Amino acid sequence: MRYLVRRGIMLLLTLWSAITLNFLLPRMMPGNPAEVMLAKFKGKGNMGPQAIHAIKVMLGISNESLFKQYLQYWQEIFHWNFGVSYTYFPFSVTHMIDQALPWTLTLIGVTTVLSFVIGTLLGIWAAWTRGSLLDSVVTSVLTFTSSFPYFWFAMIVVFLLAFVTNVFPNSGGYGSQMSPGFNLSFIASAVYHSILPAVTILVSSLGGWQLQMRNNMISALNEDYVVLARAKGLPERVLAISYAARNAILPNMTGFAMSLGFVVSGAILVELVFSYPGMGTLLYNAVSNEDYPLMQGIFLMIVIGVVMANFVADIVNVALDPRIRRGGGDS
Amino acid sequence: MNTRRMALFALPLIGSLTLAACGSQGATSTAASGSTPPMVLSVDPGSPLYTDNWNPFSPNAVWGQAWIYETLYYIDAQNGHQTPWLATSYKWNSPTQLTFTIRPGVQWSNGTPFTANDVAFTFNMLNKFPALDTNGVWTVLKSVAAKGNTVVFDFKTPDVPAFTYIAETPIVPESIWSKVKNPVTYTDPHPVGTGAYLEKSYTPQEFVLVKNPHYWQASKVKVQTIDFPVVSENANTVWLNLSEGKYTAANAFAPNIQKIYISKDPKYRHIWFAPSGASNLLMNLTKYPFNNVTFRQAMAYAINRPKVSSKGEYGYEPLASMTGLTLPANNAYLDKSLVAQYNYHYDPAKAAQLLSSMGLKKNSQGLLVGPNGPISFTMIVPTGFSDWIEDAAIIQSNLKALGITVNVQTPSVSTWVSDMQTGTFDMTLNFGLNQYNPYFYYESDLATSNSAPIGQDATSNYERYSNQNVDNLLNEYAQSTSATQQKQIIDQLEQVMLQQVPVIPMFYAANWNEYDNRYYVGWPDASNPYVTPTYALPDVEMEFTHLKPR
Numbered sequence: 001m002r003y004l005v006r007r008g009i010m011l012l013l014t015l016w017s018a019i020t021l022n023f024l025l026p027r028m029m030p031g032n033p034a035e036v037m038l039a040k041f042k043g044k045g046n047m048g049p050q051a052i053h054a055i056k057v058m059l060g061i062s063n064e065s066l067f068k069q070y071l072q073y074w075q076e077i078f079h080w081n082f083g084v085s086y087t088y089f090p091f092s093v094t095h096m097i098d099q100a101l102p103w104t105l106t107l108i109g110v111t112t113v114l115s116f117v118i119g120t121l122l123g124i125w126a127a128w129t130r131g132s133l134l135d136s137v138v139t140s141v142l143t144f145t146s147s148f149p150y151f152w153f154a155m156i157v158v159f160l161l162a163f164v165t166n167v168f169p170n171s172g173g174y175g176s177q178m179s180p181g182f183n184l185s186f187i188a189s190a191v192y193h194s195i196l197p198a199v200t201i202l203v204s205s206l207g208g209w210q211l212q213m214r215n216n217m218i219s220a221l222n223e224d225y226v227v228l229a230r231a232k233g234l235p236e237r238v239l240a241i242s243y244a245a246r247n248a249i250l251p252n253m254t255g256f257a258m259s260l261g262f263v264v265s266g267a268i269l270v271e272l273v274f275s276y277p278g279m280g281t282l283l284y285n286a287v288s289n290e291d292y293p294l295m296q297g298i299f300l301m302i303v304i305g306v307v308m309a310n311f312v313a314d315i316v317n318v319a320l321d322p323r324i325r326r327g328g329g330d331s
Numbered sequence: 332m333n334t335r336r337m338a339l340f341a342l343p344l345i346g347s348l349t350l351a352a353c354g355s356q357g358a359t360s361t362a363a364s365g366s367t368p369p370m371v372l373s374v375d376p377g378s379p380l381y382t383d384n385w386n387p388f389s390p391n392a393v394w395g396q397a398w399i400y401e402t403l404y405y406i407d408a409q410n411g412h413q414t415p416w417l418a419t420s421y422k423w424n425s426p427t428q429l430t431f432t433i434r435p436g437v438q439w440s441n442g443t444p445f446t447a448n449d450v451a452f453t454f455n456m457l458n459k460f461p462a463l464d465t466n467g468v469w470t471v472l473k474s475v476a477a478k479g480n481t482v483v484f485d486f487k488t489p490d491v492p493a494f495t496y497i498a499e500t501p502i503v504p505e506s507i508w509s510k511v512k513n514p515v516t517y518t519d520p521h522p523v524g525t526g527a528y529l530e531k532s533y534t535p536q537e538f539v540l541v542k543n544p545h546y547w548q549a550s551k552v553k554v555q556t557i558d559f560p561v562v563s564e565n566a567n568t569v570w571l572n573l574s575e576g577k578y579t580a581a582n583a584f585a586p587n588i589q590k591i592y593i594s595k596d597p598k599y600r601h602i603w604f605a606p607s608g609a610s611n612l613l614m615n616l617t618k619y620p621f622n623n624v625t626f627r628q629a630m631a632y633a634i635n636r637p638k639v640s641s642k643g644e645y646g647y648e649p650l651a652s653m654t655g656l657t658l659p660a661n662n663a664y665l666d667k668s669l670v671a672q673y674n675y676h677y678d679p680a681k682a683a684q685l686l687s688s689m690g691l692k693k694n695s696q697g698l699l700v701g702p703n704g705p706i707s708f709t710m711i712v713p714t715g716f717s718d719w720i721e722d723a724a725i726i727q728s729n730l731k732a733l734g735i736t737v738n739v740q741t742p743s744v745s746t747w748v749s750d751m752q753t754g755t756f757d758m759t760l761n762f763g764l765n766q767y768n769p770y771f772y773y774e775s776d777l778a779t780s781n782s783a784p785i786g787q788d789a790t791s792n793y794e795r796y797s798n799q800n801v802d803n804l805l806n807e808y809a810q811s812t813s814a815t816q817q818k819q820i821i822d823q824l825e826q827v828m829l830q831q832v833p834v835i836p837m838f839y840a841a842n843w844n845e846y847d848n849r850y851y852v853g854w855p856d857a858s859n860p861y862v863t864p865t866y867a868l869p870d871v872e873m874e875f876t877h878l879k880p881r
Binding site for chain 2: 053090155162174178277
């Protein structure tokens with residue numbers, strides 16, 4: 001219990017410092033985003049001072065002291081209000097994130113879980129049959145695919161499957177004539193559009209999980225308790241799953257929790273290559289347009305996602321690893 | 332200014348792969364003979380989805396609103412030719428009073444008649460909500476009032492060129508917009524306009540416009556349906572789609588358009604990258620050595636401008652006239668004898684001679700030395716503008732040959748913009764203003780009123796040029812309604828450009844524009860430049876009364 005309380009305090013401290021950094025960083029950047037924004041709003045003629053003032057007010061660009069802005073910033077966060085996006089004005093940051101988040105959660109969430117489960121199982125299996133022909137083939141193929149530069153690989157896939165053979169669409173989250181909604185044709189179209197991005201993510205990420213699990217498992221198999229269990233005559237399957245894999249999976253679990261936290265940020269390269277309407281594209285647009293309110297909103301989501309995932313990983317570790325429970329959390 | 336650079340994710344690989352692999356086209360085979368497929372325009376980037384915003388005053392509105400709202404006059408951005416549109420005529424009663432006569436018989440798409448009151452309402456709304464007034468018409472206007480079928484504009488100060496901004500303001504219906512509480516944040520989800528098209532359907536990835544059957548010049552509009560699929564974030568995907576022939580027209584940048592687009596179907600596929608305003612090399616005129624006219628003239632000879640245009644800009648952006656005039660559209664203004672007299676061209680020997688006439692000499696290391704040591708300065712170009720960075724490298728090597736050291740830096744776009752505004756730079760490249768006639772270019776770049784002391788924001792005269800004579804000429808122009816007098820003033824400003832070299836015009840920025848005339852004809856091109864294909868207001872008004880099915 002003490003362990004969890006301590007972790008909880010750490011969580012709050014991390015959140016506070018991350019949110020404060022999130023507030024400070026854009027304000028420390030060189031250049032003036034307000035001027036860039038005005039340049040964007042400017043027509044062909046020269047705006048009058050009233051117009052410039054009105055636009056600044058409308059975008060929430062303030063000349064208040066930093067401390068006052070900081071207090072306001074906290075107030076807004078508690079109201080889940082991140083201001084208006086510069087790039088998508090008059091739409092708010094919350095509106096843009098609401099639109100993008102479901103796409104990313106579905107595509108990146110599902111592929112992250114799939115990649116972890118398949119990769120880990122393949123790792124266990126490869127370690128169990130280590131040295132066999134299958135192990136060397138699977139492991140070396142996965143090592144090879146996971147070292148592809150993602151952008152290059154995805155473009156090749158688009159080129160072959162969406163251009164030369166035209167089997168899959170080359171971009172978008174769903175058929176362009178459709179309106180998002182819960183009906184069969186829309187869902188079918190969304191799934192169809194997600195196949196290429198999902199496959200490319202899987203191919204490039206499976207190897208990491210598999211390799212790590214295989215290595216952990218192999219070192220676990222050499223531990224004394226496994227030798228003892230084998231000497232006791234336990235069935236091979238119990239030995240592999242309950243003894244070796246249960247201990248070998250601990251580092252992988254932490255990694256998995258971290259990557260679940262990062263799901264919120266989307267996968268920028270994936271989403272850019274496929275023009276997928278998710279958080280990665282949104283973040284890319286926010287950064288390239290110097291849209292600070294939108295960037296801050298997205299970074300906040302990422303911070304919360306990662307910090308929470310870490311916290312959950314700690315709890316899961318307690319459940320999986322009795323040593324942490326008994327040791328009072330010092331391990 | 333952000334539509335032109337799409338090469339961030341340019342993979343040279345795809346360009347060459349497409350070459351090898353596509354023999355047959357997907358889209359061309361699907362069309363049944365006899366029926367014309369809808370026009371597909373790949374122009375609105377969405378990024379990555381559209382937001383349902385049709386407010387014609389919003390900088391983030393979908394481009395489709397340009398087909399729905401109209402302006403009082405259509406003015407050709409290249410040469411300033413005027414065509415009456417929602418107004419039938421206009422008259423300057425004095426340099427401070429302008430009257431438009433409104434076209435009779437025009438209807439809003441909801442059936443209510445279009446009147447002078449709508450025009451007056453639109454302008455007064457811009458006054459009430461200054462954030463909408465992005466062209467600053469109310470910096471010179473005093474009042475706008477409807478009188479019968481005319482609208483009278485009273486000015487605070489004489490400003491004849493402001494006609495252009497007034498004439499190009501989209502007009503909205505009073506019956507609808509007067510009920511809108513805050514037109515600044517209004518997204519206008521079901522736009523009602525006077526224009527040639529109506530919104531037929533909208534999804535975040537595509538919107539479709541259909542012809543407005545009650546349009547006031549419906550007989551001229553021949554294109555029935557226009558699809559606007561969202562333009563992919565990934566330039567490579569855009570190039571694949573272009574190469575496949577998925578678009579009737581597009582405004583994409585591609586480094587090798589001949590290979591990836593035209594060569595796939597040379598009979599029908601064409602490009603016309605209409606030249607727009609000259610991009611300028613800016614020098615900070617408050618600093619040594621740029622405050623010396625002879626040094627600036629030497630720069631004009633020292634820099635290989637033809638090479639910058641042909642290599643740095645892939646040859647897409649032609650060499651600009653040293654007068655800054657947009658040619659050939661502004662040929663009528665060009666004083667050829669003046670140009671011949673100054674005869675600027677790439678001539679390092681002449682540049683060296685000018686520099687030595689200033690008393691600058693090379694030292695033993697080959698560096699040109701001034702009173703404060705070797706001459707060296709920094710040139711900034713925004714990061715990601717790969718063509719400009721290449722241009723800067725050419726300039727750097729040209730000047731190195733003369734013993735001048737140039738450090739090229741690539742700050743972020745926002746740093747670049749604010750450095751220019753506050754005047755904290757030595758040398759940079761910047762877009763010039765292109766519109767209607769040379770006055771706007773000269774006014775924005777040379778007027779003292781658009782400058783500011785170093786450290787404060789200048790409006791557009793970033794190099795900080797200031798010349799009482801030029802200011803007087805610009806003022807005279809703004810008060811003149813006589814074309815002959817205006818031309819004389821422009822001639823004198825050309826002389827200032829050539830003699831003083833306040834900026835060095837480098838090349839004309841291009842309007843990327845690819846089109847396929849298999850099904851639709853009547854596109855503007857170099858031999859018939861009746862409009863600049865920008866796919867924005869007011870150019871679409873004109874373009875879509877000319878396009879028709881083959």
